[in-house]
Amino acid sequence: GGRTDVPKQLGFPAVGDREGGFDRAGVPRGKWLLAVNRSGYARYREVVVIRAPKSQLTVTLTAAKGR
Numbered sequence: 758g759g760r761t762d763v764p765k766q767l768g769f770p771a772v773g774d775r776e777g778g779f780d781r782a783g784v785p786r787g788k789w790l791l792a793v794n795r796s797g798y799a800r801y802r803e804v805v806v807i808r809a810p811k812s813q814l815t816v817t818l819t820a821a822k823g824r
Contacts, residue, residue, distance in 0.1 A: 784812075797821055 773779045786807050791814065793801035798818040805814055 791816070793818065 767781065767784060769779045769781050784807050786809075788804060788806050791801070791803045791805045793816055795818065797820065799821050801816055801818055803816070
């Protein structure tokens with residue numbers, strides 16, 4: 758099993774606001790893997806816990822290493 762009322766994956770807008778922020782409503786409470794993949798930056802992965810309907814997370818991306 759697993760809970761059937763929790764989505765397996767949630768998407769976010771491709772473009773943020775002027776400060777680089779994104780809003781995403783409807784994220785159920787619980788533990789999530791936050792994954793950020795953006796061209797030119799290193800992949801970002803972090804397990805986060807959403808405890809309230811309005812939660813704020815801060816992510817700092819680092820430049821991708823040259824190939």
